[in-house]
Amino acid sequence: MGETSEARGELDRLGRSLREQLVALITDLTPGADLRLLFLDEPSVADWHEPPRYHYSALFRGERPAAVTAAEIASRGAVLLRSAGWDVTTSEVDDGGWLCSVVVAHRDGNHLRIRAGDHTSAVMFSGQTPALALRPPKPFQWPEPVRTPDTVTPGHVLCYECEGLGWCPGCGGRGWVPSEPHGLARCRECHGRRVCVICRGGGELAVSQLSDYQRGHYPGLA
Template identity: 60%
Template sequence: MGEIPGARAELDRLGGALRAQLVELISELTPGTGLDLLFLDEPTVVDWHEPLKYRYSTDFRGARAAEVGAAEVARLGAGRLAAAGWTVSQAPEADGSGTVVTGTRDGMSIEIRVAEHVPNVLFSGRTPAMALFTPSFEWPAPVRTPENLTPGYVLCYECDGLGRCPECGGRGWLPDEAAGRVKCPECLGRRVCPICRDAGELAISQLQPFQRGYYPELGKRPE
């Protein structure tokens, strides 16, 4: 696969901007909270359809001061995001347990979750999902052909000399409309042909009787 020019640099820029905004929010809304666990180190795959989509994301938990109520934290968080140019909305949790402040900007999103009955404040941040590489899979060449068979061997009846799994071509997965990818049912993700194990050929002397049936030219095994 080939890198999409500028895509990783742009995703890194957005990841850096997201982290900087989260640091401001955490420091203001939950002062004294250590930031050692605020990780946005590497983008992860969030969409397995080709081309794969990556994004930076994090969930971080802080604690509001005892004298500051949840409503005040939500108000301060919404104000901070709005002042920084984020589009802000506020809504109750679906179960009524608290409030969610959501900010969006440049495809990024930040959520702040607060509740009166607990001091915890949950910060979540996401960059947009971006493709970083162009898909470039090519079906592999066979490792064995009639011209380069080892003497006393025949082409594997399962992969016809390919060596790699004949179902997925050695990727270990197949495209799937819903999930993007599913484990190959032929090789179970092992990538190689389940019969010859990447050899592309089978020793005639070691063929089982049912396997010889794939090679009528061999005839029956001598008694």
């Protein structure tokens, strides 16, 4: 809905290019790996800020050939990536007492990482494309109230909490609210239930069932 095919086409192109690069690396560094396990099928949300941004990402485990050390895997990987135009950094990191060789590479906003250690046969490959927005930002449309002073059922009053909206007045029925750090945060008023917690979506309350506390919201009631 509202997805621009241009942006999606560009993201898919980035995903295919990342896949090709990963396949070349995996085939060279860990021959015999089952490439059917390299999943890069659907983009996922990398950033929930409006508009959400999507990327392709993959994590793959290959097996280090017995005759090859982790450091050799890393230096060979770095050579392959540099020759393909990637900006490469290699380092040694301590993984719970074991030394691991790590290759980190960047190219046009893409990110690739290879990690190998002599204590394990696993060689981990991971990669992400840049994150792209697939549609323009969309302002939130506040929903229409389910009850108004004109449509309130006889013997009922508009809900004092949502004033007839029915949906949670904190989030407008989204179940979440925009948040600076993560883009989205679960709504603290309805805890994701989306409807008003007082009227449970009805937008109105039966006068006969109001508690004394609730009557306090309706000073005009007899």
